[in-house]
Amino acid sequence: MLTHNPDLLIPPTVQTVAELTDYIRGILEQDPELIQICVTGEVSSVNPYPSGLFFTLSDPTTQATIQCVVWPSSLRKLVTTPSSGEQIIIIGRIQVYGARGIYRLTAWQVLPAGEGLQALRxxxxxxxxxxxxxxxxERKRPLPNHxxxxxxxxxxxxxxxxxxxxxxxxxxxxxxxxxxxxxxxxxxxxxxxxxxxxxxxxxxxxxxxxxxxxxxxxxxxxxxxxxxxxxxxxxxxxxxxxxxxxxxxxxxxxxxxxxxxxxxxAAAQLAVPSLADLDQEHQQRVARLQAALQTQWQTTHRIWQRQQQRLKRVGIQQTLHWEHQQLQRLKTQLQQAAFGQWQRESHHHQLLRERLQGLDPQAILNRGYAIACQASGRVISQASDLKSGELLTLHLAQGQVKVRVEKITPPAMA
CATH class of the missing domain: 3.40.50.280 (Cobalamin-binding domain)
Structure with missing residues (x-):
């Protein structure tokens, strides 16, 4: 229920949104102070579109912001193009965008004003x-696999x-x-x-x-x-x-x-692997393993078949019997050769032994011979080497005898 309030003053006319926006536009766009202004601030949120370059100009100290636009017809005339983080000076005017009921700064010229305060900080x-x-x-840590x-x-x-x-x-x-x-x-x-x-x-x-x-x-x-x-x-x-x-x-x-x-x-994709991809990779590995096993089985089967064919062509019992006969023949030949070599070596050994026994001095002494030596130990082999009265030592098979030369008989003439 509506109640009457005598203190409430109702304007004589009711305006539409468009009419109100037009009224505000007339005030702002006709204000001499806003027709051409010079504003400085820091650029952020640059968004280029075919219809124009839209960006935000902010005051780093108070965080106040204003929306700005450069129309395509003015872009080629700019001294510098607005870039995020830069401090710039804008020459332009205030205009009202009726469709949204907002005002913005339309730039005619943009001049550099050094690095923005926020960017510097x-x-x-x-x-x-x-x-x-x-x-x-080095501080970065790897992510767990699963x-x-x-x-x-x-x-x-x-x-x-x-x-x-x-x-x-x-x-x-x-x-x-x-x-x-x-x-x-x-x-x-x-x-x-x-x-x-x-x-x-x-x-x-x-x-x-x-x-x-x-x-x-x-x-x-x-x-x-x-x-x-x-x-x-x-x-x-x-x-x-x-x-x-x-x-x-x-x-x-x-x-x-x-x-x-x-x-x-993208962060979620990096955090975990895709189970679908892992399953597909697993299936591919299984398929490759099965193919490798199939190839190996086929190769082994072909070898087995060739061996079977060879066994059919040559009976295994016949082959084993022939191989046994060959072994027996080689065994007999080896035994005969070894025995013959042993006999030859044994006979040669016996000859060498008899020859050594014949040359043994002790054997000669045992047959009744003696070895005569001078006092110097020199063995006497001819009578002309002796002198009458000289002492000699006779070495017998058992013991030694000292003798003196009484007579020297020269050898008979041949």
Whole structure:
């Protein structure tokens, strides 16, 4: 029920949205202070389209932003093209976009104004964290081949959470997925992300962590360039896959993570293998093994068949009998040759033994002969070597005899 309020003043006319927008456009676009203005700020979220170059100009100190556009007709005239992270000066005017009821700065000219404050701060932070070892490749840890539990740090309402769940379910059914919810945008996001990582480590079940959020404006990803988040990632005891933003985005969290996948879906694909792919590879290996076994069996079977044919052509008993006769013949020949050699060697040995016995001096002495030696020990072989009265030693078969030369008889003439 409507009640009458005498203090409520109703304007005489009711305007449509279009009429109100036109009224605002008239005020802003006709204001002499806004027809041509000069504005400086830092560029972020550059998005080139065929209809024009759209980007955001921000104030690093107050975080205030304004949407800007350069129409295609003005692009070729620019001194410098807006690039993310740069500090620039824009000359242009304020215009109202009626379809959405928003105002934006239409740029006629863009001039360089040095490196943006946010980009400079980010570079200084990156250098400091690099010196601290947060980005060292040696610190990166490998992922487990078949994890059973994976934890995800992202917003429960983010599309990234749904993408990750679907990807993990399709690739690795039966995997346990834990969600440690966190804010992924805004001033409270860094502390929220750090707390989510600490919860996972305290829980102790997860083998891999996926830190993720979907794409967005560069300023929306600022929490992933926060020093607290980077330090928490570097100090985490569980391998972390960063799936943040889109392919063109790169944050300090990406550099600190063990693996950077850039997108939530890609992070999930890296976290686990595809069971379908593994099954296909297994089936291929089984097929190759079966083919190898079949080839080996066929080769062995052909060899066996050839041997069977040979056995049919030559009876095995006949062959064995012939081989036995050959062995007996060779055995007899060997025995005969060995016995003949033994007889020859035995006869030769006997001849040498008899010859040695005939040359043995003791044998000569045993037959009654003696050996005469002078006092110097020289053996006497002829009488002319002796002198009358000289003492000689006669060596007999048994003992020795000392004799004196009484008479020397020269040998008879032949």
């Amino acid at each position: 980010l570079k200084q932070l990156k250098d400091r964290l690099a010196v601290a070892g947060c980005f060292d490749p 994890p059973q539990v994976i934890a995800v740090v992202t917003s429960m309402r983010a599309a990234a959470w749904g993408d990750i769940q679907r990807t993990l379910k399709n690739r690795y059914p039966g995997l346990k997925v834990l969600l440690s919810p966190a804010l992924v945008q805004g001033e409270l996001a860094p502390d929220s992300i750090v707390a989510a990582l600490q919860r996972i480590q305290a829980d102790g079940r997860a083998e891999v962590i996926i830190l993720s959020r979907g794409g967005g404006a560069k300023e929306d990803l600022g929490c992933f360039n926060d020093e607290r988040v980077v330090q928490a990632i570097a100090q985490c005891q569980i391998p972390i896959i960063a799936g943040i933003g889109h392919q063109r985005d790169e944050t300090l969290a990406d550099l600190a993570a063990d693996i950077c996948a850039h997108t939530p879906t």
